[in-house]
Amino acid sequence: MRAFLAVIAVYLTVALALPLATMVSKSFEVRTFPYDSIHIARLAEDGSEEVRTLGDWAADAGFAEAVAQAGRSSAIPAVRLFPGWDSPDSTVVAYRVLNRSGEAGTAEFDRKQLPLDEWVEIPRDQIRSVVFRAGTARSVANYVRYVTTPALFNSVGNSLLVAILTTAFTVTLAFGFAYALTRTQMPFKGAFKTIGLVPILVPSLLPGIGLVYLFGNQGLLRDMLMGQSIYGPIGIVMASVFFTFPHALIIITVALSISDARLYEAATVLRAPAHRVFWTVTLPGARYGLISAAFVVFTLTITDFGVPKVIGGQYNVLAVDIYKQVVGQQNFEMGAVVSIVLLIPAVLAFVVDRFATRRQVALLSSRAVPYMPKPNARLDWTMFGYCAVVSALILGILATCQFAALVTFWPYNLELTLRHYNFDLADGGGWKSYRNSLTLALWTAFVGTGVIFLCAYVVERVRAFDSGRAAVQFLAMMPMAIPGMVLGLSYIFFFNSPANPLNVIYGTMAILVISTITHFYTVAHLTAVTALKQMDPEFESVSASLKQPVTRVFARVTIPVCTPAILDIWIYLFVNAMTTVSAVVFLYSPLTTLASVAVLNMDDAGQLPAAAAMGMMIFYTNLVMRVVHLGVGRLVQRRTQAWRIGS
Amino acid sequence: MTTTRKPFRLLAGAALLLGLSEAAHAATELTVYTAIEADQLAAYAEKFNAAHPDIRINWVRDSTGIITAKLLAEKDNPQADVIWGLAATSLMLMKAEGMLEPYAPKGLDKLNPRFRDPANPPEWVGMDVWAAAICFNTVEAGKKGLPLPKSWADLTDPVYRGAIVMPNPNSSGTGFLDVSSWLQLFGEEGGWEYMDKLHENIGVYTHSGSAPCRMAGAGEYPIGISFEYRAARTKADGAPIEIVIPEEGVGWDMEAAAIVRGTPNLEAAQTLIDWAISEDAMRMYNEGYAIVAVDGIAKPLEGLPANFTEMLIDNDFEFAAMNRARILEEWQKRYDGKSQPK
Numbered sequence: 001m002r003a004f005l006a007v008i009a010v011y012l013t014v015a016l017a018l019p020l021a022t023m024v025s026k027s028f029e030v031r032t033f034p035y036d037s038i039h040i041a042r043l044a045e046d047g048s049e050e051v052r053t054l055g056d057w058a059a060d061a062g063f064a065e066a067v068a069q070a071g072r073s074s075a076i077p078a079v080r081l082f083p084g085w086d087s088p089d090s091t092v093v094a095y096r097v098l099n100r101s102g103e104a105g106t107a108e109f110d111r112k113q114l115p116l117d118e119w120v121e122i123p124r125d126q127i128r129s130v131v132f133r134a135g136t137a138r139s140v141a142n143y144v145r146y147v148t149t150p151a152l153f154n155s156v157g158n159s160l161l162v163a164i165l166t167t168a169f170t171v172t173l174a175f176g177f178a179y180a181l182t183r184t185q186m187p188f189k190g191a192f193k194t195i196g197l198v199p200i201l202v203p204s205l206l207p208g209i210g211l212v213y214l215f216g217n218q219g220l221l222r223d224m225l226m227g228q229s230i231y232g233p234i235g236i237v238m239a240s241v242f243f244t245f246p247h248a249l250i251i252i253t254v255a256l257s258i259s260d261a262r263l264y265e266a267a268t269v270l271r272a273p274a275h276r277v278f279w280t281v282t283l284p285g286a287r288y289g290l291i292s293a294a295f296v297v298f299t300l301t302i303t304d305f306g307v308p309k310v311i312g313g314q315y316n317v318l319a320v321d322i323y324k325q326v327v328g329q330q331n332f333e334m335g336a337v338v339s340i341v342l343l344i345p346a347v348l349a350f351v352v353d354r355f356a357t358r359r360q361v362a363l364l365s366s367r368a369v370p371y372m373p374k375p376n377a378r379l380d381w382t383m384f385g386y387c388a389v390v391s392a393l394i395l396g397i398l399a400t401c402q403f404a405a406l407v408t409f410w411p412y413n414l415e416l417t418l419r420h421y422n423f424d425l426a427d428g429g430g431w432k433s434y435r436n437s438l439t440l441a442l443w444t445a446f447v448g449t450g451v452i453f454l455c456a457y458v459v460e461r462v463r464a465f466d467s468g469r470a471a472v473q474f475l476a477m478m479p480m481a482i483p484g485m486v487l488g489l490s491y492i493f494f495f496n497s498p499a500n501p502l503n504v505i506y507g508t509m510a511i512l513v514i515s516t517i518t519h520f521y522t523v524a525h526l527t528a529v530t531a532l533k534q535m536d537p538e539f540e541s542v543s544a545s546l547k548q549p550v551t552r553v554f555a556r557v558t559i560p561v562c563t564p565a566i567l568d569i570w571i572y573l574f575v576n577a578m579t580t581v582s583a584v585v586f587l588y589s590p591l592t593t594l595a596s597v598a599v600l601n602m603d604d605a606g607q608l609p610a611a612a613a614m615g616m617m618i619f620y621t622n623l624v625m626r627v628v629h630l631g632v633g634r635l636v637q638r639r640t641q642a643w644r645i646g647s
Numbered sequence: 648m649t650t651t652r653k654p655f656r657l658l659a660g661a662a663l664l665l666g667l668s669e670a671a672h673a674a675t676e677l678t679v680y681t682a683i684e685a686d687q688l689a690a691y692a693e694k695f696n697a698a699h700p701d702i703r704i705n706w707v708r709d710s711t712g713i714i715t716a717k718l719l720a721e722k723d724n725p726q727a728d729v730i731w732g733l734a735a736t737s738l739m740l741m742k743a744e745g746m747l748e749p750y751a752p753k754g755l756d757k758l759n760p761r762f763r764d765p766a767n768p769p770e771w772v773g774m775d776v777w778a779a780a781i782c783f784n785t786v787e788a789g790k791k792g793l794p795l796p797k798s799w800a801d802l803t804d805p806v807y808r809g810a811i812v813m814p815n816p817n818s819s820g821t822g823f824l825d826v827s828s829w830l831q832l833f834g835e836e837g838g839w840e841y842m843d844k845l846h847e848n849i850g851v852y853t854h855s856g857s858a859p860c861r862m863a864g865a866g867e868y869p870i871g872i873s874f875e876y877r878a879a880r881t882k883a884d885g886a887p888i889e890i891v892i893p894e895e896g897v898g899w900d901m902e903a904a905a906i907v908r909g910t911p912n913l914e915a916a917q918t919l920i921d922w923a924i925s926e927d928a929m930r931m932y933n934e935g936y937a938i939v940a941v942d943g944i945a946k947p948l949e950g951l952p953a954n955f956t957e958m959l960i961d962n963d964f965e966f967a968a969m970n971r972a973r974i975l976e977e978w979q980k981r982y983d984g985k986s987q988p989k
Contacts, residue, residue, distance in 0.1 A: 072972035074722070075744065111745065151983055218866045231851060313851050328713060328818050328854075330720035409885045410865055412786065427685040427708065498724065590678060590705040604710075605685065606858030608865070 012475035019494035027336035031070035034101035070134035078130035105135030163302040174248035180383035201622035206615035207242040208310030210397035231313030255289020261371040295353035303483030350481035405613035426610040428598025437595035441577035448517040456528030480522035484582025507589035531565030675915040683732035711820025735901035739968035748906040762940035771905035776938035778899035781891040782863040803844035812859040813872040821856025828898025876935040896960040
């Protein structure tokens with residue numbers, strides 16, 4: 001068991017803690033020229049000599065300060081430092097160069113580093129072969145630059161604004177929906193519940209594409225925006241509400257369904273009017289669920305990259321900044337700085353949420369009586385109407401995407417065609433990307449379920465090594481607060497380093513599987529822990545007293561008891577692996593392109609119909625897997641869960 | 648137990664055989680970095696493989712700016728074997744960084760001298776010319792009463808406010824050739840003044856050079872600043888667009904090919920470069936581009952004006968390549984992220 005705990009701890013350290021640490025250190029790295037430690041002398045015909053530092057020459061030649069110049073290019077050719085460099089200066093006989101710098105940049109002659117602390121004479125016509133190379137130094141310059149660059153720093157405000165608005169809308173909408181599901185007798189509850197969860201099955205890029213078709217300049221409903229553009233905060237908030245809705249719905253539904261009926265009876269006896277019951281009983285009862293939902297939605301929105309990428313227009317937010325810095329400009333250090341800025345709100349939200357959830361546990365006592373809603377025609381039909389509208393919006397966005405994917409040439413030729421499904425003619429890697437995504441999802445689901453369940457088992461059921469278990473538990477909770485972009489970027493830093501023996505997995509399917517499992521670790525872990533908590537702790541002690549190996553109880557009792565949870569973890573990992581973009585967008589290679597990333601690249605190249613088509617392929621795949629999961633779940637329920645009946 | 652396993656073993660054996668036979672077909676794999684349009688890639692690989700079935704190409708495709716940035720970032724640990732289809736200005740940068748392997752491909756003498764690195768042996772060879780073009784959606788322009796622009800200067804008319812899309816030069820090679828051509832046409836100061844005014848009319852800056860024309864084709868924005876291949880293709884797809892070649896002349900760049908220094912697959916890389924300037928390849932380039940690097944092969948393209956060749960500006964590649972970083976930084980400072988939604 002000790003060995004097993006060690007393995008899990010090593011996994012979480014390598015897949016999470018070390019990459020993040022590498023990234024933090026990278027954010028303090030700057031590229032810089034050794035302006036002060038290289039001296040260059042120019043010998044004139046008359047024997048006179050002009051000696052100055054590289055910095056002096058560079059300043060005269062119009063090269064910016066050492067760090068800024070290194071940001072533009074990693075090398076300065078020596079010739080360009082001297083006036084009239086394109087027509088050689090005949091009064092100069094030779095140059096001499098003194099190199100006093102090793103680490104933070106060097107001087108090279110004919111591709112070889114000049115020796116340290118030694119004047120080297122270079123004939124005039126060979127000065128063209130001298131090049132000064134930038135090196136690496138540690139400083140807070142990146143952070144200073146971040147704060148002083150308005151184009152970057154504005155994103156902080158933009159991100160917060162968008163996340164706050166989305167949180168307000170989503171939580172309100174989801175509360176109404178959850179209320180209808182738990183506190184009324186409206187018809188078609190099952191259907192509404194299913195539809196409310198549908199957005200989980202699509203990549204977050206898809207609602208953005210749907211909104212472009214609905215509200216873009218050629219959109220079907222563009223007049224509803226009254227002249228406002230969908231490309232910007234309006235679009236980001238609308239699409240974010242769509243994709244965060246199910247997450248809020250699940251949490252609030254749970255919070256509302258555990259209320260105590262005795263409070264309502266008391267209210268009725270006291271003749272409290274309905275609205276008063278709502279404000280004094282219903283809302284306070286769901287308080288912690290609402291707080292939790294708000295923080296989850298806030299975190300999801302601020303860390304999401306798909307929505308603002310597709311529909312944000314010129315409205316910059318943090319997650320897109322990371323992408324622009326890393327993919328667009330290959331400025332990894334600045335990407336790391338933005339990542340750390342993005343971590344702050346995410347970690348804060350996470351901490352506050354944990355705090356809120358912990359307090360919620362005490363709310364229900366064992367004597368509580370579950371609340372059963374009574375029929376109330378007016379309320380039931382009002383809520384039915386409300387849910388119907390929300391469901392129509394959700395399905396409408398998907399239907400629009402599907403329609404757009406089948407139209408020959410939007411909006412001028414609405415004949416139906418399958419030509420946009422010929423992904424091999426579009427950016428993003430063609431049908432191979434789709435197959436790769438299936439491979440990734442299956443590996444992630446199988447390997448991830450195994451790893452996560454075993455880890456949860458060790459943390460929950462083993463009664464020893466308390467400090468080790470606590471450490472693993474802490475690591476297991478961490479991924480919740482780490483945005484996908486940040487995780488992906490930290491993987492580049494950690495795994496792409498040639499010094500790292502794990503470097504071999506870089507560019508393979510393995511790194512995609514590991515990053516995806518790690519990215520979605522926490523929720524799966526919590527699911528497993530919850531299931532394991534239902535089991536009486538005596539099982540292990542009894543088996544120990546019967547001298548049975550731990551593995552036997554595990555296989556004969558633990559796994560069968562937890563099968564429903566294991567299946568839930570499996571499908572959770574599968575669905576998320578199909579839709580994920582943010583963590584893998586930095587890590588895929590030419591052989592491992594993914595469907596979700598293809599949606600992004602197609603959208604980038606303006607191939608919107610193909611992007612919609614690929615997004616819908618992901619949706620249908622997830623839908624089919626969900627249905628299969630449901631079928632298998634029923635079967636398992638009948639065969640292994642008989643013990644639950646009557647308990 | 649053994650009996651039930653047998654079919655699996657057979658299957659495994661078959662898979663192994665299949666794998667081996669596939670391996671026999673593809674003796675060498677080349678990682679090729681490219682900015683060639685995605686809808687052409689498969690055809691390029693297919694044509695090449697028809698002549699050389701033993702070399703398999705793994706494409707890494709993105710916009711010119713991104714491929715350039717990626718190559719520069721990987722300089723110390725190159726991942727690419729060959730660059731096939733990237734702006735010549737970008738390859739000049741790579742050359743200055745010492746990242747390219749000099750090689751004189753077969754048939755080099757047939758190449759128009761304008762379309763190759765002057766060094767001997769050359770470090771890069773040209774393929775074709777790609778040039779700026781404007782896609783103008785006649786249907787949407789009709790609805791909004793927008794006149795047909797004839798020149799770059801026309802595009803700064805306030806009547807086009809918010810109606811124009813152009814590619815961001817930081818990620819798109821098309822965007823960069825636009826910017827560098829304006830700086831050459833109107834002078835450094837005049838060029839920035841022009842872009843300041845144009846910026847007022849821009850609806851959105853896109854990541855790829857294709858997107859503006861595709862968006863104009865779909866009527867999302869009536870005017871897209873893009874390039875001639877995408878313009879002709881979008882029109883052929885059925886978009887109601889007119890292709891405008893501004894009368895001041897248009898910026899252009901070469902698509903070019905080169906071998907990355909230090910590739911472990913040098914022989915295969917050389918085979919690919921030989922083929923990249925072959926007559927077969929030139930005919931293939933001509934399907935999308937009006938001007939190719941070997942004279943006497945190109946046929947005029949449908950949808951482009953007959954005098955298209957004369958519309959190309961007298962381009963100073965040295966200026967564009969050497970000032971690339973400075974121009975991009977200035978552009979970003981002026982226009983990127985500053986523009987809040989209107």
